[in-house]
Amino acid sequence: MSYFGDVVALTRKDLLLELRAKETLPSMLLFVLAALTIFHFALPRGAGHTAALGLLWSALIFTALLGLTRAFVAEREQGMFDALVLAPCDRSAIWLAKSLAVLAFLAAAEVVALPAFAAFFSGIGGRTIAAVALADLGIAAVGTLFGAMAVAGRARELLLPLLFLPMAIPIVVGGVGGYLWFLVLYDAIFVVLAWATFEYVVAEV
């Protein structure tokens, strides 16, 4: 119970920080709406549903990347990783809490993005919504791990996209194709991998 208590306390802290700073979520919302608006005018009339879906997934991935670049701002700028790593809690709780906060921001951005997509392009089916929800899990898990790695690097602004975008390709493939089983498999593998390896990532942060 202590582990989940730590996760709840750390997640609450991340949500509180965002609620007060109001930096990440407004940027994500503005970005995803702007991207979908641009795609609406850029996509030729008569283009198919799959092409529109491809653009939706591109917008979602880059919106997630924007959120991930901000995920560890407090830890990086205020040196908070040192204080967190010294605490005797399980270090994977830090990853899990941050992933949950990222997941919450993604979900909030998508609550706006999906209706906007339905309005600009064609409607959204239940399969796409399920795919987006599954993709969010993988994005949050992998992105948070890479976000923590990027904090330790010197070229951190470059490092996160370079690590994250290649890992997002399977998510786009699964999302556009509507292969839910593939996204479940991706989530299962990378959630476990990220949870198990976070300890080693922050050991030298």
Added chain:
Amino acid sequence: MIEARALSMRYGDRRVFRDVDVELADGAFLLVTGPNGSGKTTLLRVLAGLTAPTSGELRRPERHTIGYLGHDPLVYRELTPLENLALFGRLYRLPERGERIGMLLERFGLWGVRHERVSTFSRGMQQRLGLCRVLLHDPQLLLLDEPYNALDAQGAALLDDLLGEDRTHVVATHEPQRVEARATQRLAFA
């Protein structure tokens, strides 16, 4: 408490320090001095377990018995003092942490601003809160990097009292005269 043999640290081609030996018994007070960039901060980070040395052997206590204050006070600026200390109290599994938090905030003169965001504080008030965080779990070993930074006379006096308590201390400072009398061991970096 701490036993370090032939600790060396390099960042790429740059050698930070080489073959440092530290042996601290319970209650010892190690004063670390040296010019900027001489390796004081890096040594404290190594002793805290935040950075691995390039080579050497290190035996140190469990991390929950260490209190570390770096150049930054290591508190979340968008949270209040109460929220910061409640978070770390939770992570350190402190029983009856409310009482301990209240006592520390009173001691360091922050009780009156306990509901205000840290971002509105002066650097000296943030440093006081950093000291509250360090003391929250009543650590046996204190690793303090330039702890007098930004403190006013009253804050510095509070820190003087703290350094007189029965703990093991490692203090890196540019103001050695403040703690010189307490030091049982000295390490001077060139």
